[in-house]
Amino acid sequence: QKEVEQNSGPLSVPEGAIASLNCTYSDRGSQSFFWYRQYSGKSPELIMSIYSNGDKEDGRFTAQLNKASQYVSLLIRDSQPSDSATYLCAVKGTGRRALTFGSGTRLQVQP
Amino acid sequence: DTAVSQTPKYLVTQMGNDKSIKCEQNLGHDTMYWYKQDSKKFLKIMFSYNNKELIINETVPNRFSPKSPDKAHLNLHINSLELGDSAVYFCASSQDPWDNSPLHFGNGTRLTVT
Numbered sequence: 001q002k003e004v005e006q007n008s009g010p011l012s013v014p015e016g017a018i019a020s021l022n023c024t025y026s027d028r029g030s031q032s033f034f035w036y037r038q039y040s041g042k043s044p045e046l047i048m049s050i051y052s053n054g055d056k057e058d059g060r061f062t063a064q065l066n067k068a069s070q071y072v073s074l075l076i077r078d079s080q081p082s083d084s085a086t087y088l089c090a091v092k093g094t095g096r097r098a099l100t101f102g103s104g105t106r107l108q109v110q111p
Numbered sequence: 112d113t114a115v116s117q118t119p120k121y122l123v124t125q126m127g128n129d130k131s132i133k134c135e136q137n138l139g140h141d142t143m144y145w146y147k148q149d150s151k152k153f154l155k156i157m158f159s160y161n162n163k164e165l166i167i168n169e170t171v172p173n174r175f176s177p178k179s180p181d182k183a184h185l186n187l188h189i190n191s192l193e194l195g196d197s198a199v200y201f202c203a204s205s206q207d208p209w210d211n212s213p214l215h216f217g218n219g220t221r222l223t224v225t
Contacts, residue, residue, distance in 0.1 A: 034213055038152070042218070042219075043201060043216040043217060043218050043219050044216050046215070049211070051211055086152055088152075090214075092211065097142075097161075097166055097208035098144060098167055098208065099156075099214055101153070101154040101155075103151060103152055104153075
């Protein structure tokens with residue numbers, strides 16, 4: 001079982017819709033969770049971090065964490081074509097000193 | 112500008128050669144990392160230094176040798192390059208490896224071995 005799992009996609013949504021990206025992780029003791037966005041040929045950039053169960057909102061982005069289900073998600077409201085990118089889920093596992101990344105979900109927002 | 116910068120951006124070389132990638136951060140962070148991203152976009156940790164001390168050394172061929180002359184710099188030297196070393200190598204930094212600090216990435220070095 002991979003430590004951090006994401007559906008590779010592509011996830012295709014129309015402009016203005018809500019995009020829902022999901023991530024599961026295997027280490028039940030994980031405490032820190034991050035979403036990064038990576039445009040083709042560019043470096044990952046941090047979008048959201050979440051540490052407690054529940055929702056965390058930042059503009060059009062909402063991160064959701066459910067530690068009991070070992071599940072973290074990212075919602076993008078009012079999706080724009082400029083949101084088209086690969087979204088990487090990253091988890092800080094128990095006693096780990098580095099983030100473990102999922103393989104990313106490619107999002108395509110259709111104009 | 113405050114950032115993580117790495118050079119070169121592109122590196123094309125032949126099998127068997129030795130090459131180095133350099134990284135510098137001016138964010139004042141104590142910890143620096145090397146990640147490798149393969150063609151399927153999977154980012155995998157290779158090494159990490161905290162204030163010049165090696166704290167992460169994942170299962171990486173010993174042809175790869177990191178060096179950190181000070182906490183703002185982390186270099187990666189690769190000996191006897193192989194085709195499978197072709198990837199994008201990202202340098203990153205964070206304030207503290209043991210807390211919730213996020214990673215800040217450099218722009219990457221695309222290594223192509225022919």
